[in-house]
Amino acid sequence: MMENGPPPSYSAESLKSARDFGAAFAPPRLPDIPVSEVFAPLPGGEPDVKLFVVNAKPGAARPAILHSHGGGYILGKAAWEVGHLQALARDLDCVIVSVEYRLAPETRYQGSIEDNYAGLLWLYKNAEPIGADPTRIALLGESAGGGHSALLAITARDRGEVPVAFQALVYPMLDDRTGSTRMPPPFIGAFGWDAPSNRFGWEAFLGHPPGGGSVPAGGVPARIENLTGLPPAFIGVGGIDLFVSEDIEYGHRLIESGVPVELVVVPGAFHGFDRIAADTTIAKRFTKAKVNALRRAFGQPQEI
Template sequence: MMINRRSVLRRGGVALGVGLGGMGLSSLGIGGLDFASAAAADPLAGVDPELRAGAATVLAMGAKLSPLTTARLPILRGGGAAMAGPLRPDVPVEARKIAVGPGIPDVTVQVINASSGAGSRASGGPRPAILHTHGGGFVAGSALAERGYLQDFAHALDCVIVSVEYTLAPEARFTRSVAETYAGLRWLHDQAEALGVDRRRLAVMGESAGGGHAALLAIQARDRGEVPLVLQVLTYPMLDDRTGSTVMPLPGIGKLGWDAQANRFGWESFLGATPGSRAVPAAGVPARCARLAGLAPAFIAVGGIDLFVDEDITYARRLTDAGVPTELLVIPGAYHGFDRVVPDASPSRRLIAARLAALRRAFGQPAG
């Protein structure tokens, strides 16, 4: 099914329900020309009313970072750490060092809800597991700061989660961080018995740049044939270096949370090449992968005014065209990272519920 967001916009405001790949009902909410013209003047014009208070906070933070440069990275990195919530006492967390490969130091992983070879609390058998990669535009964020967030996932799904503290750009290019995240996935698979994990029920998951890393992991898992995956969970994933460089967003898109200039900076830091140019190494960009057939089933969610909305819809369509079961959820009026900023708003709850439901289906668990 061909979905072109620009052609839909020209037809005015609509809301489409689209099933991609047979994994379930997807919702694609798209504004019209009135929204585009209004949002060009006011970045809050297209924001869902329940998300506006959080949007004002995001705008204030963006003003401190714009334009995003290496000199401003400490502000971005500090802001991400400030979002970390308190740890739950009922879900264990342990930091481990694991080997990566020749020439790369051991990497730290946060192991959440491991059961030391015991089974799940529900069945007594081995648990499903998720390899998680954190967001932050490839240049910020940390697995350490995500522990509380991931404890909630582990508790809700009765699963084990391993989150990789991959080396950030521009200190390291994509070849190193991709090697580190794949080492985490391979370690999770190899240590399944010790962690109480069912290696037949492994998923990868990430948000923003972490969604880009998770997509790259799904490609590597297919190509290497070492770790079978049941699902790739990509939340507003950063998939295409051309967004904001050779492909510019429509007015009102990508003004909150992560903009075109920040995207160019993040991709150049990650790839070591000018985004959108012929020098870009395709191995570091999921959207530049020529063959998507054979990848793990996918769940993709993105906000309707997120900078990544076009590239995420396009990737979902390409996966579907390649025969990969894919569920796409587009939340109208939602900006980048909205569910982390205003988690109790109904658009956020909708995303959270859909994501958990997709994981439960992949893990063979009853509906929550």
């Protein structure tokens, strides 16, 4: 990566071509783990949101995960994550529902929050037909998906319809001030996702320039004042990830709000390292920590 130089920053001009780029990195689907597509209704006459249901087993009562994919709020597809999710569902003996939420800037944060909440509500109401335990639902997301999962945990708490047992936030995108009004040192955010991309992603998501005092707080987990009553959390991030400081700070605020938190910071790890360099020792150790956190939340034995 260093020899090839840093990845290009995302912008309105590069967005269209960038959106097709991730398909080449989608893993193949596993033939022995079932996948189905369903649609969850949205309020207000909006189009139904597509869900991928991974590893359903009618008649069982296994733990469940509601997954939101990454992509800076502007990129990515749930369809590209299915192979990864099949492997995780097999390892945890659980069912996973992944949401094909609408992307920014075409849809602002209010719409994608509703998409993800519709997925969570569908999972909860259809727990029995897909073999899920409605008392053991965890939220999982990477990068912007981690931001969506954090927002979803807050939304579920506030609406009081769906009990969420756990939130696993993998290098989550939580604070619009990073890279706008709060600049990290140059070695942080040099790989994977940089400050210009972060500014563009947040402005697309919020419909408002990031970093200022008039940013709509409802779209930014780090700007939510009340974090009490949220489910226990795992937060994992690399030490040179652009999001490292905001993720540590969010974990600190959760702890001070009485929320149990496991915080893992991996020295020398950049954004997305566990996917790009999955066979490295640090990536394997990080993934094991994430999976074990989910196992504990589900009441399953730990992987040694």
